[in-house]
Amino acid sequence: MNKTLFDRLWDSHVILAQEHGDTLLWVDRHFVHEGSHHAFARIAELGLPVARPDLTFGVADHYVPTRGRAGVAGIPDATVRGMVEKLMANTARHGVRLFGLDDPRQGIVHVVGPELGITLPGTLVVCGDSHTATHGGQGAYSFGIGASEVAHVLATQTIWQRKPKSMRIRVEGAMGPGLDAKDMILTIIARIGADGAVGHAVEYAGSAVRALSVEGRLTLCNMSIEAGARTGMVAADATTIDYLRGRACAVSGAAFEAAAEGWLALASDGEARFDKEVALDAAEIAPTITWGTSPEHALPITARVPDPEQVADAAKAAHMRDAIAYMGLRAGQLLTDVAVDRVFIGSCTNSRIEDLRSAAAVLAGRTSKVPGLVSPGSASIKRQAEQEGLDRIFTAAGVEWVDSGCSMCVGMNGDQVASGERCASTTNRNFKGRQGAGARTHLMSPAMVAAAAVAGHLADARPMLAGRT
Amino acid sequence: MDPFTQLTAVACPLPLANVDTDQIVPARFMSTPRAQGYSGFLLHDMRRGADGQPTGLIALDRPERAGAQIIVAKRNFGCGSSREAAVYALADFGIRCVIAPSFGEIFAGNSLSNGLLTARVSETEADALLAALEAGGKTLTVDLEAQTISGGDQAVRFDIDPAARLRLLNGWDAIQMTLSFKDEIAAFQVRDAAARPWAKPQKVSDPRGLTP
Numbered sequence: 001m002n003k004t005l006f007d008r009l010w011d012s013h014v015i016l017a018q019e020h021g022d023t024l025l026w027v028d029r030h031f032v033h034e035g036s037h038h039a040f041a042r043i044a045e046l047g048l049p050v051a052r053p054d055l056t057f058g059v060a061d062h063y064v065p066t067r068g069r070a071g072v073a074g075i076p077d078a079t080v081r082g083m084v085e086k087l088m089a090n091t092a093r094h095g096v097r098l099f100g101l102d103d104p105r106q107g108i109v110h111v112v113g114p115e116l117g118i119t120l121p122g123t124l125v126v127c128g129d130s131h132t133a134t135h136g137g138q139g140a141y142s143f144g145i146g147a148s149e150v151a152h153v154l155a156t157q158t159i160w161q162r163k164p165k166s167m168r169i170r171v172e173g174a175m176g177p178g179l180d181a182k183d184m185i186l187t188i189i190a191r192i193g194a195d196g197a198v199g200h201a202v203e204y205a206g207s208a209v210r211a212l213s214v215e216g217r218l219t220l221c222n223m224s225i226e227a228g229a230r231t232g233m234v235a236a237d238a239t240t241i242d243y244l245r246g247r248a249c250a251v252s253g254a255a256f257e258a259a260a261e262g263w264l265a266l267a268s269d270g271e272a273r274f275d276k277e278v279a280l281d282a283a284e285i286a287p288t289i290t291w292g293t294s295p296e297h298a299l300p301i302t303a304r305v306p307d308p309e310q311v312a313d314a315a316k317a318a319h320m321r322d323a324i325a326y327m328g329l330r331a332g333q334l335l336t337d338v339a340v341d342r343v344f345i346g347s348c349t350n351s352r353i354e355d356l357r358s359a360a361a362v363l364a365g366r367t368s369k370v371p372g373l374v375s376p377g378s379a380s381i382k383r384q385a386e387q388e389g390l391d392r393i394f395t396a397a398g399v400e401w402v403d404s405g406c407s408m409c410v411g412m413n414g415d416q417v418a419s420g421e422r423c424a425s426t427t428n429r430n431f432k433g434r435q436g437a438g439a440r441t442h443l444m445s446p447a448m449v450a451a452a453a454v455a456g457h458l459a460d461a462r463p464m465l466a467g468r469t
Numbered sequence: 470m471d472p473f474t475q476l477t478a479v480a481c482p483l484p485l486a487n488v489d490t491d492q493i494v495p496a497r498f499m500s501t502p503r504a505q506g507y508s509g510f511l512l513h514d515m516r517r518g519a520d521g522q523p524t525g526l527i528a529l530d531r532p533e534r535a536g537a538q539i540i541v542a543k544r545n546f547g548c549g550s551s552r553e554a555a556v557y558a559l560a561d562f563g564i565r566c567v568i569a570p571s572f573g574e575i576f577a578g579n580s581l582s583n584g585l586l587t588a589r590v591s592e593t594e595a596d597a598l599l600a601a602l603e604a605g606g607k608t609l610t611v612d613l614e615a616q617t618i619s620g621g622d623q624a625v626r627f628d629i630d631p632a633a634r635l636r637l638l639n640g641w642d643a644i645q646m647t648l649s650f651k652d653e654i655a656a657f658q659v660r661d662a663a664a665r666p667w668a669k670p671q672k673v674s675d676p677r678g679l680t681p
């Protein structure tokens with residue numbers, strides 16, 4: 001047999017294929033959020049109902065306030081309030097379960113879906129958000145779609161796709177201490193480029209990937225889109241099954257154990273061929289941060305800001321010059337000499353309990369030199385972190401501990417980085433203006449963000465973690 | 470959706486790689502209802518100074534590119550966020566075709582849903598088209614039937630998925646198309662319920678009792 005994991009996921013969802021390659025696929029899980037208002041307006045225009053409200057889940061995350069929550073009516077900004085209210089009205093009208101502002105399970109869509117077991121291995125998951133590939137960390141086939149496609153899924157519970165090519169990224173060996181999935185994915189993107197996986201469904205494999213927890217795999221798959229991939233996934237294994245057992249929305253009892261056998265059988269065959277293969281040695285992965293305005297602008301923390309004059313490709317050099325100017329850096333400057341103005345720990349990339357634990361390991365007994373915000377990925381994670389006392393470590397260090405939402409990842413709720421300010425951030429995009437007009441974003445792992453907070457400049461977390469983890 | 474067959478129009482060079490959808494339309498504009506129009510948001514922060522007025526830094530705002538309906542850019546155009554608002558901004562501005570070596574895939578899908586053609590050419594061809602426009606070339610002709618782009622003394626073939634080409638040529642709406650396959654969809658659901666009984670999600674209680 002020579003099927004890949006992706007082949008199996010694809011095949012089990014094909015409703016029909018047209019001769020020119022367009023294929024109609026069944027959708028198992030559809031997540032909607034405040035940004036889905038265009039799509040609800042579209043089906044209203046067409047007079048169509050939601051085909052399968054039982055397979056549609058609403059989550060309030062993109063616009064929700066993270067501070068001083070006093071119900072929806074208490075949201076001070078009228079535009080923001082309107083966006084949350086629209087989602088409530090649209091989901092209520094169509095009988096869709098909403099994890100809304102006041103729900104004890106509220107959180108970021110790509111955190112809530114996996115942690116409740118709404119996402120399962122072998123399911124096809126879509127959402128009007130480009131980081132939907134996150135769910136691939138649990139062995140799902142998941143991808144982001146646009147508003148017209150959201151309307152299509154609402155109306156039909158199906159989606160048209162062309163089968164992407166296959167790509168395997170294997171990371172073998174063991175990463176050094178203090179490193180995590182964020183360092184791994186930033187290294188991968190720096191290697192293959194921001195469009196290195198365009199047109200491909202990526203399977204992450206190898207012993208270093210197997211060694212990651214489900215949380216780490218979610219982080220890894222989350223940033224697949226930053227390499228242009230259509231989707232990213234890790235085959236389900238014993239780690240996945242243990243993680244899912246007992247999750248609220250997953251099947252339970254004997255049915256779970258039977259399902260689990262099927263999930264394990266979805267893995268790629270030994271002889272399976274991929275259209276593209278990339279191999280990385282885990283031992284070569286360094287603590288990695290981005291210096292520029294594309295996720296491919298990533299380097300080890302020990303490096304210097306690159307010099308465009310040394311780059312032969314004129315277009316590439318121009319792009320670098322522009323990024324260096326926007327970021328307010330100097331070519332040749334040591335990255336560890338770059339002072340930061342604030343830090344952010346959160347987003348669907350790095351806001352799970354492990355992320356909070358690793359930032360707290362650096363911050364315990366230390367103070368942050370700059371203001372900071374920690375926004376856990378869900379209300380459940382927030383409660384767990386508080387039980388573990390992590391909130392007290394953050395507040396003692398002088399950073400704010402707030403409620404869950406997309407927050408400073410995209411700034412739609414008002415949590416923004418001011419123009420010209422530099423933020424060390426656990427998020428996934430360092431695009432110009434992503435965290436606010438004129439904001440300068442450096443992406444890195446939670447431990448590295450914590451290290452930047454303590455040092456007041458970009459810093460290596462490893463010495464600060466020595467003897468602590 | 471209006472069919473797309475052939476277009477001869479002013480073309481605008483945008484010689485940048487990795488123009489992400491956060492650049493095409495910054496997030497802060499995205500709560501705007503579509504009916505209000507998105508054209509003013511197109512490439513907002515790249516085009517406008519602190520006073521909100523166009524700086525003329527990019528060709529889109531120069532008089533000789535007035536009325537442009539085609540943009541030629543470098544690789545990975547429309548990467549990043551899935552926001553269809555990026556396509557709304559282009560479409561509302563009047564753009565009907567973007568030519569580049571590669572596109573963010575969600576962006577390309579969104580373009581298709583809105584009748585905007587994303588035409589793929591090689592990097593060398595994109596550079597040649599950009600050079601010709603910057604040397605004073607003004608209009609290009611895009612022929613979707615023949616999959617060609619021509620202008621001045623240049624003519625290149627472009628790539629597009631065959632299914633996307635058919636949809637654009639005919640102006641088909643995806644939802645109507647899919648609803649015509651309702652028997653196939655129903656048959657799939659019967660097969661699937663037997664093959665994957667575990668795929669049905671368990672309900673969790675709704676604290677507000679808003680939904681069943």
Ligand code: SF4
Pocket residue numbers: 061062108109110129131347348349405406407409410428
């Ligand atoms: S946290 Fe950021 S990337 Fe994740 S869903 Fe929210 S806006 Fe998108």
